[in-house]
Amino acid sequence: MNDRREIGEALSKVPAITFGFWIIKILATTLGETGGDTVSMTWLGETTPEAGQAGLNGYLVATAFFGVALVVLVWAQIRARRFNPWLYWATIVASTTCGTTLADFCTRSLGIGYPGGSLLLLACVLASLFAWYRTLGTVDVNTITEPKPEAFYWLTITFSQTLGTALGDWIADSGLGYGGGALVFGAGLAVLAALYFTTSVSRVALFWAAFILTRPLGATVGDFLDKPLDKGGLALSRPLASGVLAIAIIVLILVIPQRPGGHPSRAGQTR
Numbered sequence: 001m002n003d004r005r006e007i008g009e010a011l012s013k014v015p016a017i018t019f020g021f022w023i024i025k026i027l028a029t030t031l032g033e034t035g036g037d038t039v040s041m042t043w044l045g046e047t048t049p050e051a052g053q054a055g056l057n058g059y060l061v062a063t064a065f066f067g068v069a070l071v072v073l074v075w076a077q078i079r080a081r082r083f084n085p086w087l088y089w090a091t092i093v094a095s096t097t098c099g100t101t102l103a104d105f106c107t108r109s110l111g112i113g114y115p116g117g118s119l120l121l122l123a124c125v126l127a128s129l130f131a132w133y134r135t136l137g138t139v140d141v142n143t144i145t146e147p148k149p150e151a152f153y154w155l156t157i158t159f160s161q162t163l164g165t166a167l168g169d170w171i172a173d174s175g176l177g178y179g180g181g182a183l184v185f186g187a188g189l190a191v192l193a194a195l196y197f198t199t200s201v202s203r204v205a206l207f208w209a210a211f212i213l214t215r216p217l218g219a220t221v222g223d224f225l226d227k228p229l230d231k232g233g234l235a236l237s238r239p240l241a242s243g244v245l246a247i248a249i250i251v252l253i254l255v256i257p258q259r260p261g262g263h264p265s266r267a268g269q270t271r
């Protein structure tokens with residue numbers, strides 16, 4: 001009787017959406033910002049006067065590095081037979097670091113700018129969700145038990161992670177600063193939480209809204225930690241901040257119960 005398959009419930013390849021999930025997600029998005037900046041700016045010197053002298057763009061090189069890691073991890077995630085928390089969160093971190101450097105490349109090196117980059121990436125997120133819905137009839141993450149919906153899931157996530165970086169930088173540079181930007185996005189998440197607990201608004205819509213908002217929140221918090229004092233940051237070491245965040249995520253994965261989400265299987269729905 002304890003076997004979920006006997007009661008028509010299939011196990012998802014992604015974790016159950018709990019409070020612990022959101023805590024780790026926010027830390028992962030913050031790590032994505034500090035980790036991406038560590039490679040593109042600190043190690044490859046993209047924001048230094050010597051940037052580009054070697055004929056390489058630091059943002060593009062970092063994006064290629066994280067992009068390869070992301071493709072490999074997504075392939076492993078889709079190939080996996082069951083939910084693996086370490087693999088899942090490693091893939092999330094890869095998507096958010098890749099999103100950081102890709103957004104910086106588009107908005108800074110290509111000259112699209114924060115507003116243009118944010119609108120373009122928002123269109124990509126919406127297009128991915130629309131294609132997912134038209135193909136499978138739902139964008140509910142609890143239904144991710146097969147390769148096709150999981151591929152849509154990771155595509156949408158990568159777009160949303162990239163959007164979050166551009167959006168976070170846009171709001172921070174609009175005059176609010178990194179601290180003010182973090183407060184804005186934190187308030188947005190609080191509103192979504194209130195809607196979840198007090199209304200019957202679509203849980204799927206609330207999930208994706210919250211998932212997207214956690215990325216610019218992490219981006220502004222990450223920038224607040226490592227940007228120079230004269231730019232409104234704390235000027236902390238990017239590698240050190242990234243290491244601390246990575247350790248915190250590992251500890252939380254070990255401490256917080258990690259279980260897969262579930263949804264009614266087709267067999268259960270026909271009863």
